[in-house]
Amino acid sequence: MEDQLTQRSLSDLHARNRMNSQPFRLQSKFAPTGDQPEAIAALTASIKAGNRFQSLLGVTGSGKTFTMANVIANVQRPTLVIAHTKTLAAQLCAEFKAMFPTNAVEYYVSYYDYYQPESYVAQTDTYIEKDASINEEIDRLSHLAISSVLERRDVIIVATVSCIYGLISPLDYINLTLSLRVGQQKSIKDVIAKLVSIQYERNDFDFQRGKFRLHGDVLDIFPIESENIYIRVNFFDTEIESIYEMQALNNTPMAKRSFVSINPASRYLVRKEAINSALDNIRSELRERLQELQAAGKVVEAYRLEQRTNYDLAMMQETGFCKGIENYSRHLSHRAPASAPYTIIDFFPDDFLLMVDESHMTIPQIGAMYLGDRSRKQSLVDYGFRLPSCFDNRPLKFEEFIAKIPQALFVSATLGPYERQVSLCQAEQIIRPTGLLDPEIEIHKQEDQIAYALEQVNLRIRRDERSLLLTTTKKLAEEISEHLQKNGIKSAYIHADVPNQTRSEILRDLRLGKYDVLVGINLLREGIDLPEVSLICIFDADKQGLARSTTSLIQIIGRASRNSNGHVIMFADTVSPAMLEAISETNRRRKIQTEYNEKHHIVPQTVKKDIRELLSTKLAMREEERKYQADKRKKSKKKSEPAESFTEIAAENANNFMSKAEIKEHYAELIKVYQSATDAEKSDIKAQLQSSMQAAVKELDFETAAKLRDLNTLLDVAF
The missing domain is CATH 3.40.50.300 (P-loop containing nucleotide triphosphate hydrolases)
Incomplete structure (x- = not known):
């Protein structure tokens, strides 16, 4: 049913x-x-x-x-x-x-x-x-x-x-969603009761996602999925008079809404009537399980289970939630x-x-x-x-x-x-839009592998290219990375002990040039898009196992195929069957690609790909990227975009609280840039100011955030 x-x-x-x-x-x-x-x-x-x-x-x-x-x-x-x-x-x-x-x-x-x-x-x-x-x-x-x-x-x-x-x-998710509509007859008390039942908390001071606050007839709700926009509901007695989307940073209205839905703040909530009917089923299962444990002579286990389950039942009955409620999901959702x-x-x-x-x-x-x-x-x-x-x-x-x-x-x-x-x-x-070929593969003896790898890495550094060195153990990855650093090479390592977010940042920094070499194990073999990488060194390429299987080797080789100078070195004393298959498949693909390029007169070109945040929801551009982009502009002698000039000057001058007159005087140069910008550039400037404000708030730099907010407001009023 x-x-x-x-x-x-x-x-x-x-x-x-x-x-x-x-x-x-x-x-x-x-x-x-x-x-x-x-x-x-x-x-x-x-x-x-x-x-x-x-x-x-x-x-x-x-x-x-x-x-x-x-x-x-x-x-x-x-x-x-x-x-x-x-x-x-x-x-x-x-x-x-x-x-x-x-x-x-x-x-x-x-x-x-x-x-x-x-x-x-x-x-x-x-x-x-x-x-x-x-x-x-x-x-x-x-x-x-x-x-x-x-x-x-x-x-x-x-x-x-x-x-x-x-x-x-x-x-349950649909039925637990709180729907509010202008003109709806609903008291503030009923709305708050519903919010509490779907795990929203009242907090008038630390207002953030999953919270609500109340001031007289004005109820503010910060939806659980929202980043910087909350909902303001104005009541007149027991009627919803108006609903607004509000900017959380400066508490200004962004849009007027006639209808809004507030989603549950937890993925494991269920309707109250579902909880009431599920409690009896849980008690029934508990009785049966206690009989089984006691019959088997497991008295301690039976006592433990009874105490823990009864506590959870009491919590669910009183609050609709308990720690570990997901373990009762079958009963709560009435599944077989x-x-x-x-x-x-x-x-x-x-x-x-x-x-x-x-x-x-x-x-x-x-x-x-x-x-x-x-x-x-x-x-x-x-x-x-x-x-x-x-x-x-x-x-x-x-x-x-x-x-x-x-x-x-x-x-x-x-x-x-x-x-x-x-x-x-x-x-x-098989054909790449850039005309790039699968990389050439070189097999080198293991005797002098570190020295040879170091020589090849330095060659790529002189060409402003990056390198990946792949090992079979975490310890070896760390040791090689340390050895490279002692030889003046900017290197880092990645393996399973490195947190996910840190791994993403290291990969990004490799592209930015903060690192020249990345050392790792099989975590590097797929799903990583690094056009700057032209060299891959595979240590112990002839070892048997998953990390050096045919599939793994083909994936590893592919990491160097986004660069026109792509080259793979396999360090091995013998040629394993997996190596032979991977090399044969790579050569087959390379032959098809070469014939296509010759037929269509295509010259292979390294992939040009923007270095952007992994998620568009990131609030602030990293300092390394700003430096990287600035160096690129300087080398190419291109004129900076108005939005870039604006943001750079704003970042340098955002230090203290100011009056509106002081802001006008202090940001005179910025205002001139804004006045001469196109509509698209103005929109970009506003977006970057907003991003800078949010970044400052996250860093608890409220003075900078307040000043940028005032500047943003000034631009709205003046222009």
Whole structure:
């Protein structure tokens, strides 16, 4: 019954979205070239013909993401894109945002900076409580993703495999949403009660997302998915008189609204009536489980389970929430035992399109998630820490995941066996739009590998190019990086112990020139777009194992294919079968590319790609990038853009509070720049001022923020 209600409610919602939706509009200064047009046409035709699975085998740098974007624009369907790492997902999100600026492109990944799951180690009698550190920005983006997929059809969600983990049911999410309309008869007391029930907190002093505040008949609500805009609701007695979108930094109205929806602040909330009916089911399961434990002589486990579960029941009955409420998700959403949990996939309309990037890695990862989760929870159930129903708070099994997918496109430079087996249409992209060839491969003995690598790295540094050195162990990566630094080379290392955000920053700094060399292990082999890299050194290339398999080596080699000077050195004393296959496939592709270039008189050119934030939601441009761009402008002797001059001067002079007269005098030069700017440049100036204000607030530099705010207001009034 629940599933029927959910589907009917979602169907009605998506039907309204279909009537009011806007199309996907692909905006790019490039047009499909090489073998992209054939791949786009074949994949589009296959999807429109109703084929369930299709695949794209595309070499690194062949424009697979651009092909994916063209397919989305052709089929005009909501799309879920899954990548196997946060770094790759962030990169894809930035690229899709650039290509679909008028559509909703959202980022949905695990919102934890640190996560220690609940577990029990029987050998040492150690219970480890769940501990986590939530990244507020990623949490906001994931809430925004859920909201977008329910509100519009022109949406692309870029996710990691975290999208197969359980969520609130779509029906509960819809019913828990607070809808407010001008003219609606609703008292402030009722609205506040509803806000509290969906986990919003009152805070009149530290007003941020997930909070609300009340001053007389004015209620301010900061939506959980919002970044710097809150909702102001003005009441007249028990009637909603007006609704405004407000700028959080300066409390000024941005837009008047006739209707607004406030989404739940938690992914695990359920309706009160659902909780009341679920409590009896939980108590019933508890009685049965206690009988089982007592019959088995597990008195301590039975006592522990009874105490913990009764405490959770009391918390849910009083507040509608408890710590670890997700472990009761099966009861709260009235699902049958062992049934598939709800995920963000269930929020999509029935005709959505799935795209799996780097599918040779992502597909196996999806299949492995359920088994790992089950193994951890088994000891929690056996020793009385959780009810058996906690097993149903889990990621999807692979077969459940596939069953929810109407149509899918698998994308990789090395398709896996599953994708090859199920795909009815297999398109191929060997030609790069830039004419770049797969890199030349050199095999070098291991005897003097460090000295030879150092010599080759210095050669690239003199050409202002970057290098990647790949090892098989974390310790070796750190030692080589330290050795390079001692020899005056700017280097850094990346491995599993380096936090995700730091890894992204290191990769960015490599492109900016802060580092000349990056040392790592197999984390570097895919999903990293580094056109500045011309040299890749692979240590222990002939070792047997996953990190040096044929698939891995082809992916590693591909990292050097975005630079016209791409070169790969394999350090090995023998040629392994994996090396031989990877070299043969690289040479096959290189032959096809060379023949195409000769036929069309194409000269290979290194990819030119902007160095932009991984997510467009970043508030401030990094100092290293500003220096990098300034150096480039100086070298090319190009005149600075008005918006750039404006921002640089503003940053240098924002020091103290000023009166309006002082601001006019102090910013006279800036105002002249603003007066002479075009409308587009003025818009850019305003946007950068806004970004600078937000960055200053995050750094707790309120003096600078206040001054930039006053300058922003002055420009609004004066011009």
